Amino acid sequence: MGDLEVRQLRYFVAVAEELHFTRAADRLGMAQPPLSRAIRELERQLGVRLLDRTTRQVSLTPAGEALLRDARVALDAVTAAARHARHAAEPEPRLRLALKADYDAGLLPRILAAYEEQPAAIPVDLLLGGRGEQAPALRDGRADVALLPAPFDDRGVEFEPLLTEPRLVALAATDPLAARDQVCLADLAGRLLPDGAPADHGDPQPGSAAVAAQRALADSPRMDLAQIFNLIELGRIVWFPPVSVARRHPRPDITYRPVSDLAPSTLVVAWPRDSRSAAVAAMVRAAVAVAAVVPAGPDEQAAMTAAARSRRAAGSPG
Amino acid sequence: MGDLEVRQLRYFVAVAEELHFTRAADRLGMAQPPLSRAIRELERQLGVRLLDRTTRQVSLTPAGEALLRDARVALDAVTAAARHARHAAEPEPRLRLALKADYDAGLLPRILAAYEEQPAAIPVDLLLGGRGEQAPALRDGRADVALLPAPFDDRGVEFEPLLTEPRLVALAATDPLAARDQVCLADLAGRLLPDGAPADHGDPQPGSAAVAAQRALADSPRMDLAQIFNLIELGRIVWFPPVSVARRHPRPDITYRPVSDLAPSTLVVAWPRDSRSAAVAAMVRAAVAVAAVVPAGPDEQAAMTAAARSRRAAGSPG
């Protein structure tokens, strides 16, 4: 009945993600036998089987799936506690704003300017990260506030929409589709992605080959924009940047075209739930105020804004 | 730079709450020297001073206060992970509904009946707890869903209001105020509370002597309703039950009177954020449906309901 320990949760998450004791042990920088023993001990403490293992296959039991979900958030909470304690000790506080380079829809300078007008403003550190890194950074305390495109994994995070803009598809100028004024997703089905999988139609779904390729494409530190453009010119990948991102990257050999049936991208400002920081609230206010002077989007944006506003009214910065 | 461990956080929380190493060690069931060393090691790992200690006084630094806040939620998250894993392994799942006895406003039988009509219904366990225990139970996984009066500590918890009802004051029948049709909080100022502190006017505030006395009164396992009524008859304490609670306890020597300027009590149904359980969603639906057939309260209830509804729309059970 003793409490779990962080180390046990880290070990379990590694094994549950790898579904492979040896690889997990390697990732953890330890040998496999102690890891096996630790998992066994964890199962004994919980009185529950977490993994079904044969000598050739490791799979999660329902209890293991539940623990994997919760262990991730628990580990983030512990990491956030440590980070916040270190941060609170700094003599002069700073606001850490996480965002993905170029995906601020051009609002960043105005937002920062508006922020500095606020009485609660403190110096801002910018944390540039890849797609999908902002929300985890909020959860584990690396960042205090973030600008990022929705949808994202908003567990433990509150957000407020700023603006919604359509996404385009980037095509090689020589691509037959580039001659058309507009394309639809079906036109792009079958396109090869970097890993050799055909492009799925529809918005990338979590777990699909398409989203995996999109992530490998847009997130990997190994692939920068130049590489993306090269692959686009070769017709090897599909890429759906918001118009503001496309506008920042005019290139002679790349043509951007509207996609008729592609969901638009919504930029949001997000912060950790239970943030009690006046500086975060000031940044949220500044971002919302700046976005308000931009032409408003369609009904979808209005609905999301209302939802987030009432959520925020229930006791959080704003 | 190594990760924190759960044990370290438990130790720190104990010391931070007691502000006394010896008492904290006693509470933790260990000797004081290892505890001092563990805290020192924690401070070394974080590179931050958490406690200012003289030989006669221990106090929290700002970093310590930040860590205390976060450590509590992190420990709850770890506990919840363990509980959810154990729970998920049970062959036939059960729904654990936490509530405070008598504070269901008489809706519980109808809610349970409506719940059992739902297709996702599973057997329900009732967890009766004192005031303020329901929300922590949701956070650390002891309960899946709760009925409780707002306001409460809603960190990590979502909720939906069910109904709002006025609160009364319970007076000894012989009390001069009992002769009046209605009293106001100022009339009650100065009344002695169990710990000898005078009753504060206004709604109890967290940290005030009044709220401490209210808690000692209503929550302590040592004091049951009979004791409460005895103290009321002696004029020693003030108690503000919602009308539905008062109606359940008619007593010849106790008189209930409206309080003109006392905020009403709102019963809500609450569940952990990120709950993915269909059974929880079904219980929430059942509770809302039952409450909807009860005469609606004033604008306050309408506003809260709208807020919670849009919050729920952003991706949670419902």
Add this chain to the structure above:
DNA sequence: CCCGATTGATACCGTCGAGGTATGGGTGAC
């Protein structure tokens, strides 16, 4: 002003468990 009580820090020690290495054993691939 000194003495004792209180309380956190230090010193030292024993034990338990975390992690390493070597090896066994079972399963799927060819």
Add this chain to the structure above:
DNA sequence: GTCACCCATACCTCGACGGTATCAATCGGG
């Protein structure tokens, strides 16, 4: 059938966690 792969077991070492004894500093009382 043989080989490679991979999880489990056995055994060992060492570090750290916790306990006891003691010191040091501070506050209160006579």
